[in-house]
Amino acid sequence: METKDNVLEIRNLVKDFPGVRAVDNISFDIQRNTIHCLVGENGAGKSTLIKILTGAYMRTSGSILLNGEEFIPRNTREAKQKGISTLFQELNVVDQLTVEENLTLGIEDTTFGFLRKTDKINKMIKVLNSIEPSIKPKQLVSSLSVAKKQIVEIAKAVAAESDIIIMDEPTAAISESEIARLFTIIKSLRDNNVTVIYISHRLDEIFEIGDYVTVMRDGKHIDTKPVAQIQDRSELIKMMIGKTVFEQYTPRESDCPDTILQVSHLSNHRLNDISFDVHTGEIVGFYGLVGAGKTELARAIYGADEYEGEIVFKGKKLTSGPEHAIAAGITLVPEERRSQGLFTILTIRGNIPVMNLSKISRNGIINDAMERNVTLDYVDKLKIATNSIEKEAAKLSGGNQQKVVLSKCLFADADLLMLDEPTRGIDVGAKSEIYSIIRHLSKEGKTIIIFSSELPEVMNICDSIYLLYDGKLKYTQRNGCEVDSEKILHIVTGGD
Amino acid sequence: MLSKQERKPILGGRLSDESFITLFMLGVLVIVFSLACLVVPNFFTIQNIINLITNNWFVIILGIGVTFLLITGNFDMSVGGTIALTGVLSVYFCQGVNVSRNVLANGLGLPYVVAVCLALLCAMGVGGLNAFFVARLKVPSIIVTLGTMMLARGIAQVITQGAQRNTSLPPEFGFLGSVGIPGTTIRLSLMVMIALIILSFLFEKKTVNARRIYLIGANPVAARLSGINVAKYLTWLYVLSALLAGITGILLASEFKAGVSSRATGYEFDALVIALLGGVSIAGGFGSVLGMFVGALILSVVTSAATGLLLSPDWQYILKAVVTFIAILAQRFALDKRRG
């Protein structure tokens, strides 16, 4: 048995949230100076684990040993001080400062308040130079591309002598050549005494740079293996999916041939020439992982973002702006319910009727009784758990909040309902309730488009499955018994 | 699960936070009023109490527009300038043509009604300008409306050469400012104010458009995604606010039979103060016109108590600041306590 030098040891780690166990008793090691990949579908527990490592969450139980010592960071700064730096998807650089200033932010040397150029700065510039010489220290960060901003963050972490650098989906927003450059950098990090924890759903990348890979599923640790010992993508995919039993999908009784939505050559900063048709009464599922472009597609159809191309709904071209989409008969349950879907300072009653106020009013005057009745109806129908419709929306649980947003959209009585990540962060009970609501709506003749990064969700209820990767529509097929979940995962992780 | 009981009208049900704050400030009004009665000689007279409302009718009208804009999270500091502008224009437009060698006595000779309408149109133009900068260019409203305030007042100053215009007016000019219910001191301006308050209160509580205004303030992103055209509503509100200021300007000019370029200096600040006193929150989505009205009364009591105590008018600045400051903190405290 070779003695392993583990930089990080995780033992029986558990993290509970009300109603859900996000991290379920996981144990594995990360060896020093390796590139250790972390894979798993949405909801597998990867991001929760990372948040515990960076101090954003407190673990419920279990232990983490960093360099042999107990590691319980209370916030990201503490984690950084102890040696774990993180590159989040939201860049943590100050655009208005120069590269040099960003590198030294928070750790400057001063004499009586005056910034001094010391060896520390020179060292950092040397580190940056060795990673990417084309970035000049005096450049403003705002003039850098996303990829180069990432590199600045990496340089900062390296210069801070972090033992571990965590990278969360770093390739989501950068081009192929930039990815190649990033990989060279990552490899040289490993060769220079840094351990990299690399989270990505792009399986090809795992095979390209990973030394080890840990697969998580449903909050549990499935396996940790050297990448060299893994045969191919499908073995990895099998580990990611496991024996998940998909509910039997009930095929549609009759097909409606009418096309209700026609999207032609839709493109914008994130989407690339997407075209598809949706038929009346269908439940369509767009499946893809982080950065695939799901939200951008939903927002473009809804008119919330600009795009090139044409969208025809019920025979008429759509003009931009959510108010036109709603008037035409399209509604959207947005991705972030707290910041985009709800009015958190208002009550349930204040939230539900907002998209169709004319229906609870006469001559522009709101009818209180109708408002209350409508709200109570939806609370009943969707089983929103509350003892009063006057409860502040902010105080509801995630599942109930989502039901309020759903009620809001349902009340708009649209023909096409779009849902962006409809069950993210929601407990199992509320999840299945929402699914049955969706099925019920479809029976009533409504058309539904779901944008999701959870495969079971898409496979359980959708009639058609559309796969997105990197802003492109890669594949479509009708749902049924012959659907191969491995093939699907293969495509959304970058395969062909 | 909710029982069918809930479907009956809510009597004594849970008060909304807005109503709570309005009641809270009403309580503050009572306390402040009582204190004033104790401390200030001859404060508790019928005439004095009536004056509390009638002396501030103009600020209350302004407060309506300012309140609704604050609910969306925006300021309107241009209203004082708009009052001056409309007043001056209403005079200039209907002054006799070429009646005198004094430039300030000559105007455009239009009929009074036309002059009033044109002046109000100009006021709405100021509102439109505000809306352009705030809704289209997305410039912070405090800066923009300071600029348009100076623009409006500046035009008034130019037309009056820094003073006022008050000659060669048609006889009907003073009508609006002096007409009232015979036998009482109730004049048109007061009736207009009361009517506007009642209308805006009904508007705020009951209409769809008001509901959308609150939604914009509560969460502008969600409002847009819920189909509300935020830019359109902001434009309407700024034009409305300017129109209210314009109406006030017309009435004041008629009352004093003069268009004075220095009229209404500082009124925008007072309008902001009474809105804040009334519980309107700059964070958006919260506040009530009725609360603003209570706030106006509180300010009235404080300022007239100061006059009654023979304090010099310079004290007003300090009093307004202190009262606003205490009100903001007290409201915050009360709401925190209520939400537990």
Added chain:
Amino acid sequence: MTNATKEIFQMKTERSETIRSYIKRYYIYLVLVLIVYTFSMMKLDEVEFFGRGHFLSPDSVINILRSAVPILTISGAFTLLMISGYIDLSVGSALSLNAVVFSWLILNGVSFLPSFVITVILGCVLGLFNGYLVMILRITPVIATLVTLSLYKGLALLIVPDGLSAIKGSAEVPMPGWINDYGRKDVLLGLPAAFWFTVFIILVLVIIQRKTILGKYTAAIGGNRLAAELSGISPVKIVLILYTLVGIAAALAGIARASYMSLGDPLSGDGMETACIIAVLLGGTAFSGGEGSVAKTMVGAIIIVCVTTGLMTVIPAYWQTLAMGSVLLIAVVINHLLVKGSTKG
């Protein structure tokens, strides 16, 4: 987008950023030159302020620079505060209050240096109070400083005895003549000590912005508050310091104004906040924070002073408000065009 397109797009963006930043950096000097040129072309013989001569005659320049002292002092510190994303609308009233207190002290027998120091300490307190309201009590900056605008104005008005319009000398108690020494008397090149001290202050502020950790943290907080906090910066501490600096600047400006006019006028600061805002806007500071330059604001301030003094003589006084309002709105548009292109993450 294909990868090739992505990269070309990146390169194009990086290049247009450079052109834009060139315009941003230098346009203001162009404006200054234009303004000065326009005024120097005008016939100003009749006007005493300009020394009965040319706009650029020595007497004229001296008068302009002397009256520019208050705005130059305040708008520098004001710029730093705005870079951090915060605002102080009470600077005008603070100036008035400081001017009143200073002249009151002098009139009542306190000698120059102690009066100076006491007033500066008062300025500190006023600024700290603003910072306290905004950062500790967490009241919105606009509302908090509008309230203190009123408060400080009221205090200034109170100190002036009823019946008088300002703290000034009278037959019984004359204002000592040496009060002018600081703000008006020629010390070097025709300019008073107040001016040279202001130059010093400006240099200090420019150095603070470019070379000290305070300047850097100010930009960091305004640019990306979260990133700043993650790096261990405490916004509360930094912004409190900035508000105090503005308070001190207002005190220095008030002292200079009182010294120049030999009296303490409680309304002397009216409109200062508007002038500062215009200067800052012209200088390209963004409202959202993160960007700005003390040096460019200074140029903006000079432009404003030229415009107001120039206009003051060329057009009747009652055109002033309209002119200032128009300049403010034009500055808003200019600022909008300048700042629009900058990326914000």
